[in-house]
Amino acid sequence: MSEETRKILEMLHQGKIGVEEAEKLLAAVSPANVPTEAAATGTGAKKYLRIQVEPDQVSGGDRVNVRVPMKLIRAGLKLAAFLPHDAQSQVSHALKEKGMDVDLSKLTPEDLEELVANLDDLTVNVEGKQKVRIYSE
């Protein structure tokens, strides 16, 4: 622990500064050692997107376990931008027929970052059939 960090913690302990002020001072003193909220929850910390489907114990079903590297998803989005407009519209139309109203041409890497940053652990129990779990790690 550095001298500056110790002094800041002493001032916090003595009530001379509040928690928020202490946090700012600590960040100013050693920014590399203070994990920011973005770094902890952003896609930088998440390497894989996991999709797991577990069958129901009684009725059975398909078991799926997919692990996709986040870098591959980002590269895939960039590759999708190279698709001709006709192909993009065909893909969007096919997705819409399946119930997914997504325009691939408007999907940006920033949208992906925001989606994964807010995707903590999504579990969907399909009653009597399967449990679907989507999360990032």
Added chain:
Amino acid sequence: MIPMIMRVDIRNKDQKGVWLFFPVILLWIIAFAFLIALLPLVLVAALVTLPRGPGVRLLLLYPVLLAAVFALSGLRVDVASHRNNKVFISFD
């Protein structure tokens, strides 16, 4: 890290199918050699179709393809149906 090994295991309910343990690095070497061989043509096409022609898009595709190949490492797909059909694909 570029994926070195590709494992494929596709089996039907009778446990018959394809099992493959392939050093995919060999495939990348051939693919990269092909891309490098095509590069002069792509550069000429890019120069001829400046600024936003198909040649430029083809040239810009190179780094994106490379990024996609390098990002394949860690991909794993494991599907087992209730009819005992199985599909397993991984890049390590």
